[in-house]
Amino acid sequence: MxxxxxxxxxxxxxxxxxxxDLAGTSRMKYxxxxxxxxxxxxxxxxxxxxxxxxxxxxxxxxxxGCHPGDCHYDNGNIKTMRRMPLLEKMLGQFGxxxxxxRLEWVSASEGEKFKEVVDDMTEKIRKLGPLNALNKSGVAxxxxxxxxxxx
Amino acid sequence: xxxxxxxxxxxxxxxxxxxxxxxxxxxxxxxxxQLVDFVFWPxxxxxxxxxxxxxxxxxxxxxxxxGAIRNEENEHMAKLLRKKSKVLVAFGSCAHMGxxxxxxxxxxxxEIFQYVYKDSPSISNPDSIVPQTKYKVDEGEIEIPExxxxxxxxxxxxxxxxxxxxxxxxxxxxxxxxEAVATNNLPPKGSVVGADDRALCEExxxxxxxxxxxxxxxxxxxxxxxxxxxxxxxxFCMGSATRAGCGARCIKCxxxxxxxxxxLPGVMDQGAKICSALASVIKADTPEGVxxxxxxxxxxxxxxxxxxxxxxxxxxxxxxAPESPDEN
Ligand code: FES
Numbered sequence: 320m321x322x323x324x325x326x327x328x329x330x331x332x333x334x335x336x337x338x339x340d341l342a343g344t345s346r347m348k349y350x351x352x353x354x355x356x357x358x359x360x361x362x363x364x365x366x367x368x369x370x371x372x373x374x375x376x377x378x379x380x381x382x383x384g385c386h387p388g389d390c391h392y393d394n395g396n397i398k399t400m401r402r403m404p405l406l407e408k409m410l411g412q413f414g415x416x417x418x419x420x421r422l423e424w425v426s427a428s429e430g431e432k433f434k435e436v437v438d439d440m441t442e443k444i445r446k447l448g449p450l451n452a453l454n455k456s457g458v459a460x461x462x463x464x465x466x467x468x469x470x
Numbered sequence: 471x472x473x474x475x476x477x478x479x480x481x482x483x484x485x486x487x488x489x490x491x492x493x494x495x496x497x498x499x500x501x502x503x504q505l506v507d508f509v510f511w512p513x514x515x516x517x518x519x520x521x522x523x524x525x526x527x528x529x530x531x532x533x534x535x536x537g538a539i540r541n542e543e544n545e546h547m548a549k550l551l552r553k554k555s556k557v558l559v560a561f562g563s564c565a566h567m568g569x570x571x572x573x574x575x576x577x578x579x580x581e582i583f584q585y586v587y588k589d590s591p592s593i594s595n596p597d598s599i600v601p602q603t604k605y606k607v608d609e610g611e612i613e614i615p616e617x618x619x620x621x622x623x624x625x626x627x628x629x630x631x632x633x634x635x636x637x638x639x640x641x642x643x644x645x646x647x648x649e650a651v652a653t654n655n656l657p658p659k660g661s662v663v664g665a666d667d668r669a670l671c672e673e674x675x676x677x678x679x680x681x682x683x684x685x686x687x688x689x690x691x692x693x694x695x696x697x698x699x700x701x702x703x704x705x706f707c708m709g710s711a712t713r714a715g716c717g718a719r720c721i722k723c724x725x726x727x728x729x730x731x732x733x734l735p736g737v738m739d740q741g742a743k744i745c746s747a748l749a750s751v752i753k754a755d756t757p758e759g760v761x762x763x764x765x766x767x768x769x770x771x772x773x774x775x776x777x778x779x780x781x782x783x784x785x786x787x788x789x790x791a792p793e794s795p796d797e798n
Contacts, residue, residue, distance in 0.1 A: 366742035370783040387755075401760050402749035408764055409745060412576065412771035414789030452784065455791035 324378040324444040328353040328437075329368060331361045333391045334426045335383035341430030349434040350441040353381060360384065361422075362395025366406045369420060373410075378450045379419040381440055383433070386424040396424070418443045419450065475531045475652055478510035478522075479561075480551055482537030482544035483571045483621065488562035489513040489536065491638035495645050505652045506532075522550055530555040532651050534634075538564040538571045538780065539622040542615035542798075552628040557651065563637040563730045565624040566662075568780030570637070573772065575779045575786035578619045618798040619791065623781050632657075634664045637730035637777060640716050665715030667735050670727050673714040678702065682753035685766040689726055700726045701751055706773055711737070711744035730777045739783045741774035 330336040336357045342349060358364060361384025369380045382403065390396040403422045410420060423436050481489060489511075493499065509530060510517050533555035539545050552558050563569040574582060587593065587600045603616050624630055634647055643664030650656055650663065657663060666673070681702040694700055700707040700721075708729030709721070720727055733740035754760045767773075775782055 366745045367737075367739050367783070370739050370742050374783040397755060398750060400757060401752045401754065402746055404757065404760050404764055405745050405749045405752075405767075405770060406742075408767075409741065409770040409774060412769070412787070413784050414787045450788070452788055455786070455788055455793070 322445060322449055324352050324441055324449070325376060326353045326379040326381055326437075326440060326444065327372040327377045328355045328381040328383065329358055329361075329364050330355055330382075330425075331363075331384040331390075331396075332357055332359050334385035334389060335361075335423075335433070337427035338383075338425040338429045338433045341427065342433045343430075345430050347430060347434045349437045352441045352444075353437050360390060360392050360395035361399040362390070362392060364399060364402075366402065369406060369410075373415065373419070373450060374452055376453050378447075379421070379440060379444045381421050381423065381436070383423045383425045383436070386426055389426065415450065416447055418447060474504075475506040476509045476529065477506045478530045478533040478551065478555060479508070479513070480510065480533065480535050480537075480547060481513055482535065482547060482565070482624075483540035484537030484562065484564045484569065486513060487638040488534075488564075491562075491636075491641055492534070492644055494641040496641075498645055502648060505648070519547075519550075522554060525554045527553050528556050532557045532559065534559050534561040535565050535624055536562040538568045539618070539624065539627050540571055540574075541617050544615075545622075545627050546615075548624060548628045557631045557656075558624075558628070559632045559634055559647070560624040560630045561634045562639055563635060563732070563777040565630075566633045566635050566781070567732050567778035568621050568623045569730075569777050572621045572623070572778065572780040573776065574621050576771070577787070578790045578792065579617055581790065583617075616798070620786050620798060621780050626780065631659050633660075633662045635662060635713060635731045636664070636716060637728075639664055640719065642717070643715060662713070662732070662735070665713045665731055668714050669734055670709035670712045670714045670716070670718060670721070670731070673718045674699075674709055674721050675718070676700065676721065682751050683763070684753045685763055687766070694724055696724060701748070706748065706767070708740075708744055708773075708776075710747045711740050728776050729774075732778060732781075740778050741771065741782055744774050745770070 330339055339355060361382055364382050372380050384396040384399055387396055399422065407417055407420055421440055425433050479489065510522055533551050535551060535558060539548060560566045564571055583600050587595055588598060601614060604611055604613050647664045676699045677697055678699040679702060683704045685704060686706050687704045689705055694703050694705055705726050707726035709727040711733065712727055712729045713731040713734055716731055729740060737743055752760055752763045754763055
């Protein structure tokens with residue numbers, strides 16, 4: 320079986336989610352690898368969300384928000400623009416390739432851009448292969464234990 | 471008089487600082503001796519492992535376990551002491567979150583052996599001898615414990631009742647913990663004791679002015695102004711993502727917080743939180759500008775997880791982790 324990446328997409332309500340919706344209602348075809356989570360603003364994306372997704376089986380995380388200047392909460396996306404590069408730099412030290420975490424600006428009218436971003440990101444992660452954070456040595460056992468605790 | 475509490479203390483992968491900190495309760499140690507009997511404390515008194523093995527299960531009322539789980543012996547002792555104690559406490563940052571030894575999770579066993587036994591500038595090892603777990607000598611086969619690829623916190627190998635954070639835990643907090651056990655005044659299982667539920671910033675005497683910075687410097691590069699927030703002076707400080715309770719010891723010495731008291735209640739990943747907080751003081755509105763500021767931060771993961779890599783969401787570097795899920 321060929322590898323199909325699982326990508327978690329965290330999209331801001333006002334622009335990117337609407338943009339993704341437009342791609343759908345315009346019947347554009349794009350790869351089905353992104354699972355979308357809607358947040359009110361890209362500034363809401365805590366680095367914890369990204370780490371948790373990667374730790375629990377996602378092969379990549381896409382974060383999309385309004386273009387700079389267009390954030391409905393004035394500057395949420397500027398905060399994201401400062402935060403995500405720091406997170407990516409840190410993830411590099413965990414051996415996680417930069418292609419796996421991606422920040423994009425997608426406006427409500429950019430259904431086409433959403434499609435391109437999803438296709439391109441999926442293609443790149445297909446080449447990288449699975450992140451497989453779940454099955455690495457020792458880590459798998461630790462996770463199994465932690466889950467038991469929570470249950 | 472009621473019977474004295476039977477207390478054990480053990481060090482796994484640690485530096486011994488936690489044990490020293492226990493002695494730093496000073497003359498209170500005399501009160502302590504009134505309350506407790508140490509039945510196992512290898513750093514201070516002569517005990518053998520077989521003394522512990524000979525104890526009945528649950529014999530010790532309290533065991534203060536410091537140090538991370540780095541090798542097979544640490545894990546064996548953790549399991550043994552768990553069986554022999556009624557209350558097991560992860561004592562200090564290493565047992566709590568993996569601590570400084572946990573930083574080794576950016577590497578694996580082979581990389582560590584390669585550096586320590588071959589590449590390190592202070593080593594001379596012409597025959598490239600590296601430790602093995604088993605070796606045949608004339609007298610028979612000898613064994614040493616296996617060195618793991620991944621360092622773990624205590625609760626990743628056994629069930630833990632309480633956590634006392636700190637590298638090392640502050641002496642006044644240690645006393646509080648011992649008193650709580652002696653008077654049977656214990657919080658719910660799994661609690662972090664001997665620390666606050668607020669961020670260190672709340673305890674910090676320095677002033678904040680919401681200033682942003684265009685670059686970070688390392689603590690040795692400048693003597694910081696004494697009454698101003700360190701982050702606003704461009705010095706990376708973990709205070710906003712770290713529990714209070716230490717008495718802001720480092721801050722008062724004009725040094726930044728390094729995060730040893732661990733994440734705040736409800737936080738899954740201390741590094742993620744400080745990543746967020748630190749990014750918010752970056753003075754730049756373009757990706758290029760942000761990049762320029764980040765270039766001044768050479769080792770973010772090392773700073774963010776200085777004491778907590780094994781307990782973080784990812785636990786270790788992934789691309790050099792052995793593939794088999796069963797390997798330690
Ligand atoms: S509302 Fe879209 S990024 Fe803030």
